[in-house]
Amino acid sequence: MTDKKIVIIGGGISGLATAYSLEEIARKKGESISITLFEKNNRIGGNILTERTDGFLIEGGPDCFLSEKPWAIQLCERLGMGESLLRTNDEYRKTYILLNGHLHELPEGVILMIPTEIFPLLKSNLISLSGKIRMGMELFIPKKESSADESLSQFVRRRLGQEALDKIAAPLVAGVHAEDPDTMSVKSRFPRFVQMEEEYGSLIKGMIAKRREMRRAGSKGNKPKYTMFMTLKDGLSEMPATIVQNLKMTKILTNREVAGVDKRDIFKISLKNGEVLDADTVVFATPSYETASLLTGINDSISALLNKIPYASTATVSLAFKKESISNPMNGFGFLVPRQEKRRITGATWVSRKFSYRSPDDSVLIRCFIGGSHNEKLVFLNDKDMIEMVKGELRDIMGITSEPLLTRIYRWEKAMPQYTIGHEERLSILDKKLSEYPGMFLTGSSYRGSGISECIKDGQLTAEFVLKYLNL
Ligand SMILES: Cc1cc2nc3c(=O)[nH]c(=O)nc-3n(C[C@H](O)[C@H](O)[C@H](O)COP(=O)(O)OP(=O)(O)OC[C@H]3O[C@@H](n4cnc5c(N)ncnc54)[C@H](O)[C@@H]3O)c2cc1C
Incomplete structure (x- = not known):
């Protein structure tokens, strides 16, 4: 067993995938390692959040991953979750675009x-x-x-x-x-x-x-094993939960917010509650603006570069209706709204069409998207106004006039990193600056892809770099 201490900051999918890969590789090499993962919230998973209520399965954040980017599926398989992978209902594989107030099918192909x-x-x-x-x-x-x-x-x-x-x-x-x-x-x-x-x-x-x-x-074979979008039967939160169950060399500490990181001979990790912990290597799996603030004591120019990655806020609003109360056939996965239409939602997923096991048979579940770089203010409407706004949009766009059986709002403040022109060049400058601080690694959705699958891939690569640094 090595006495080197590895610290991971952030218990979203990026931090968890890094921890899992570190253990996987160490186990293959017959090494035993010691990892501490700090998460500021009282739950792990970060943006991945599934809620079950009254027979509905509601995703507050992401609802699927792209099978073309295979790392999420591969990780699920390795975790023994292959049976839980859920395809989309391809008889409804259509997307609509709102044009002049009417929904038009995006042409096949x-x-x-x-x-x-x-x-x-x-x-x-x-x-x-x-x-x-x-x-x-x-x-x-x-x-x-x-x-x-x-x-x-x-x-x-x-x-x-x-x-x-x-x-x-x-x-x-x-x-x-x-x-x-x-x-x-x-x-x-x-x-x-x-x-x-x-x-x-x-x-x-x-x-x-x-x-x-x-x-x-x-x-x-016959039909391809995976559809373009894949999810998990019991919701995406199953993935972080299963990773945690399988971690054997990692101590996960929730409700522990890291307040700062300092570099002397070794790293000093200060927690908001006053505790200080030594580490030989640190993985920052936090949003770039958070990492920027944690690194201020180490190198201001790294923090300045990290702060150049802008973030947008969004919200998802899920509404359930009695099936019989909706005349719209909802013959697809949902619709997108061009800006020229001047609506207050950017799109909606007809959740109970896209995936099975999301609502009771006599009901439908619809999830609307609000905010983004053009309409951020709407994310912070109070609950009542937000629901009224979304109901109004669904009435105008889909003709829904009935009252929802239930509603859920999830606000995601500064959760969507924006890869603006020159992102790649900024990352290479960042990598050069980081090379002056061996033992410090950055991963997560801010850098090399923000889908779940890309976060997993980046976590895996980060794990390899960490073990190489520790000569393991
Ligand atoms: C509404 C929404 C819908 C999305 N839909 C999809 C989708 O359908 N498919 C897809 O592939 N992707 C989707 N994404 C993107 C995807 O969810 C994220 O990119 C991914 O989950 C990010 O994971 P992460 O671990 O990098 O970051 P996060 O999930 O943000 O995790 C970072 C963690 O760090 C913790 N933390 C922060 N600061 C500190 C600190 N100082 N100390 C300790 N802990 C700290 C946070 O609490 C958090 O848990 C969506 C995102 C959103 C917001």
């Missing part, structure tokens, strides 16, 4: 924002004829010469045109990342698209090649 099938796009009444022609011209637009970063708006406008940006790309990133496409870095958020342009000269060609590859892989 549009993946993220790239059309891969011609006929559904031609038939669609979401995009005008000139918009469709402009999207099709993507095939012939030469690739960008320079490798400089650009905003998502610049990228989509250049390749697919303004209409694809306004009606598909912008609502998608507002709904998923709560981000502003005018400032969002395409290189950091959608590196795959940048690579596709580079490799195939066209996003459409790249996406079609990828689909063909997936079909080929799928045709070997």
